[in-house]
Amino acid sequence: MSANTIDELMDRIDLSISEGGIPSKTDIDAVIAYQRKMRANAEAGIKPKKGDSGREVTLSLEQLGLGQEKPKISISRRSLK
Amino acid sequence: MNKPISSPSPFLPNSLIQFAWDSTSLNDFKICPRKYYYTMIEGWQGRDENIHLRFGIEYHKALQDYDMAKARGVGHDTAVRMAVSDLLIRTHDWDPDRDTKAGKYKNRDSLLMAVCWYLENFRTDPAQTYIMADRKPAVELSFKFELDWGPPYLLCGHLDRVVLYNDHLFVMDRKTTTTTLSPYYFKQFQPNNQMTLYAIGSQIVIKSPVRGVIIDACQLMVGSARFVREFTRRTKDQLEEWLVDLRYHLAIAKTYADQGHWPMNDTACDKYGGCPFREVCSKSPAVRKTFLKADFVQLPEEERWNPLKPR
Numbered sequence A: 001m002s003a004n005t006i007d008e009l010m011d012r013i014d015l016s017i018s019e020g021g022i023p024s025k026t027d028i029d030a031v032i033a034y035q036r037k038m039r040a041n042a043e044a045g046i047k048p049k050k051g052d053s054g055r056e057v058t059l060s061l062e063q064l065g066l067g068q069e070k071p072k073i074s075i076s077r078r079s080l081k
Numbered sequence B: 001m002n003k004p005i006s007s008p009s010p011f012l013p014n015s016l017i018q019f020a021w022d023s024t025s026l027n028d029f030k031i032c033p034r035k036y037y038y039t040m041i042e043g044w045q046g047r048d049e050n051i052h053l054r055f056g057i058e059y060h061k062a063l064q065d066y067d068m069a070k071a072r073g074v075g076h077d078t079a080v081r082m083a084v085s086d087l088l089i090r091t092h093d094w095d096p097d098r099d100t101k102a103g104k105y106k107n108r109d110s111l112l113m114a115v116c117w118y119l120e121n122f123r124t125d126p127a128q129t130y131i132m133a134d135r136k137p138a139v140e141l142s143f144k145f146e147l148d149w150g151p152p153y154l155l156c157g158h159l160d161r162v163v164l165y166n167d168h169l170f171v172m173d174r175k176t177t178t179t180t181l182s183p184y185y186f187k188q189f190q191p192n193n194q195m196t197l198y199a200i201g202s203q204i205v206i207k208s209p210v211r212g213v214i215i216d217a218c219q220l221m222v223g224s225a226r227f228v229r230e231f232t233r234r235t236k237d238q239l240e241e242w243l244v245d246l247r248y249h250l251a252i253a254k255t256y257a258d259q260g261h262w263p264m265n266d267t268a269c270d271k272y273g274g275c276p277f278r279e280v281c282s283k284s285p286a287v288r289k290t291f292l293k294a295d296f297v298q299l300p301e302e303e304r305w306n307p308l309k310p311r
Helices: A003-018 A024-045 B023-031 B033-041 B049-071 B077-092 B101-105 B106-119 B182-186 B191-205 B236-259 B287-293
Strands: B044-046 B138-148 B154-165 B168-177 B214-221 B222-232 B296-298
Touching: A003 A024, A003 B049, A003 B077, A003 B236, A024 B106, B023 B033, B023 B191, B023 B236, B033 B044, B033 B236, B044 B049, B049 B077, B049 B101, B049 B138, B049 B154, B049 B168, B077 B106, B106 B214, B106 B222, B138 B191, B138 B222, B154 B191, B168 B191, B182 B214, B182 B222, B191 B214, B191 B236, B236 B287
Parallel strands: B168 B214
Antiparallel strands: B044 B296, B138 B154, B154 B168, B214 B222
8 A cells, every 4th residue: 555545545534533423444444454564564674665654645736636738849840941 | 632620639738748649740859859840830841742641642542442342352453443443533633743853753643553563563462451350451540549657648640551471460551752672771660760659559459469560662763663572570678668768758849848949950950861941940040931931831720730630
């Protein structure tokens, strides 16, 4: 599970709590599984990748629905006289 | 966090003589009477202190929830799920400032990590929760007992858990730290005010001899945690000696309270990672209040540290 996925999972859990509900069993099990994996990696000497250490939220304009098309580069050649 | 419950004052009426003592207040008093005055009498608390306190409370509560579930016969995975789910609900709104040193290491994510990793680390733990004579598991036990000398004095405390380990009873105490877990770290627990008081208090609650304290220490690092378990034992003679010494300490505490002056122990300022009040004490007496107000918050009486506050 990537840092982004755990962020999404935690966001989903927090949303259900803020709406007065309780987190689903599946979501909690996924969080625990992620933590176990992180611990196993640490035991094996695998250092966390950047973004795994904290919940660094990576956002892009596309994710926010604000994506813009890349400007097209047009090359016009002047005709040589 | 729940609204604080008002508790009776730990001080004798119309005086600053503390009659209800726990390891925290006694620790402060033994280290430096001035430090004790600032924290216990005046209620000053460092701005980062809240983060440490909340982290500690939630860490202990989650592990206690797990222990209680296990003692009821719930399986490991289900007990972990219950503890983690409740932890996330309780800490839903907790978002300490990660730009502070405290918040960098102690925040909701590192709390979740510490709890999950601890429960995985000690998944097959030979230390089993002791079931008391009334069939209740010995988890998060409070003790309070009166000393046989006065002015009436109460010794109070909260034990994380009492366990059976190789057929012997031990108190289990869980610590979190950012310090490296070396033999040097564990040396601080022998002799140690808190651990000796716990060894005494546990025998009052359990009504059986307790060998000492098991310290389950968690070293918090950014994105990682490690755990080390050590034992600290106490003999009956050591416990008795501590109680004799206590009589002298409390007599001195009463003298300071009677005279309204708590002297500074200027040999302790750099001990234990440095006293939080060091900067304040280094200023001229006339301007200390200004510096206190700048770096600390004065808690209202009901929120101050109180050994009589139930958990």
